[in-house]
Amino acid sequence: MAYLRRKVDYFLEEWKADESRKPLILKGARQVGKTESIRHFGERSYEHLIEINFVEEPKYKMIIEDGFKAEDIIKNISRIDPSKEFAEGNTLIFFDELQEFPEIVTSLKFFSIDGRFDVICSGSMLGIQYKRIESNSVGYKTDYQMYSMDFEEFLWAKGYKDSFIDELLEYMTEQKALSELMMSVCSGAFLDYCILGGMPAVVRDYILKNTFEGSLVTQRQLIEDYKEDIRKYAEGMDQTRILNVFNQIPVQLARENKKFQISKVAKGARFKDYRGCIEWLHDSGIINLCYCLHFPELPLRGNYDEMKYKLYFADSGLLVSMLDDESQDDLRANKNMGVYKGALYENVVGEALVKSGYELYYYKREDSTLEEDFFVRTMSGLIPVEVKSTNGRSKSLRTLIESEKYPDISCGIKFTSGNIGYSDKIYSFPYFCAFLLKRYLKQR
16 A cells, blocks of 8 residues: 655655754654654655664664764664665665664764764654653754654545645634534544544555454554563563553543542552653653643643643554453444543544644642643633533533633633534534644634
8 A cells, every 4th residue: 555644744854955954863652653754755855765773683783883973883884784875965864763772872963963964763662761862962853753643644544635624624713514514524534533543554454445354453462562662661660560550541531530540550559659650651652641730821831730640542542442342342333432431532632632732731620520621722821622522511611711710711612523613702623623723723
């Protein structure tokens, strides 16, 4: 099957067009498509692509024996494989599986100063080693965070053009209700996306076969791969505790109160014992962290309780693959996305916000039932975002908008199964519009 178009493609083109470009580090969780995208870019944009994978070819760890200067590393690469050609100004050197050999990052400074060759580094689990990587290359690199496919990339994979997405954004901006056909098409595609998630291997199989055949097997294999990564890369940490947290996420999302509770993870579990475990999963790109605000006001950074949070999967398809068999059947056969008390809706919207560049925050007032799922900020204010799994009243959202206690809030956004609408300072959108929220807010 042809290459699946990704948003990173445009970033890579812009990076190459920048005459003062620095070596690039492309971060992201396992299997989100990093290697494939870099290889696709390298083959199309350069005369020579020199790809070195430190897992498959550990012998290349010897290339720094004579030091970290570009000319010494190139000479040693040529010694190992004389067929590799280096054309000045038209060669991309791609160091893959960087987590296996983070020492190579020291060479980025020298490649940057040398300037004859472009360099991209990539690998999974880079977040957990990033302090070490950062100290070896500060000022001489560019970073880019890659995620699994978002709903827009999924629509591209299904053959929808940019004009289709532009039209959807136009309807949102003009507050026009979508036609019955548009609602049906988008809702159907979105349900498929929620079940599959955005891992390219899963999406590619679905596009090729036009069925869900094998998708659950692939998803569950990815879960096992993540668990294997925990065992392999969680150096100096309690791997059992990390796995306990990982396995508890779908269980705790199934509760009415979705705040993650360490005390439920294991008997006698305490926050201080598990703090590093949650950070490890977040830094590895496996989960999204949503912190509870002290108070719904600007600024958001620093205005949250680091001991209160919700944990979501960075890819909703992996959450689906960890549901119990009854919920699996309900979702796939009956198209019931309300499984696990609306956890899937929240996870999908949270995932869309993170992939759009937002950090996740929620609010739960201790002395009342007031609770809001997410918050995003604009230039001028704070906007609460509610994810409704049923079509009930939005009491908390109305309170936040109408009360004088929250001066930074003047309107709200609600994601539902219904159409685009507006009432009492609340803008309503179908769930499948979440990936467009940032663009919509820029145009308001």
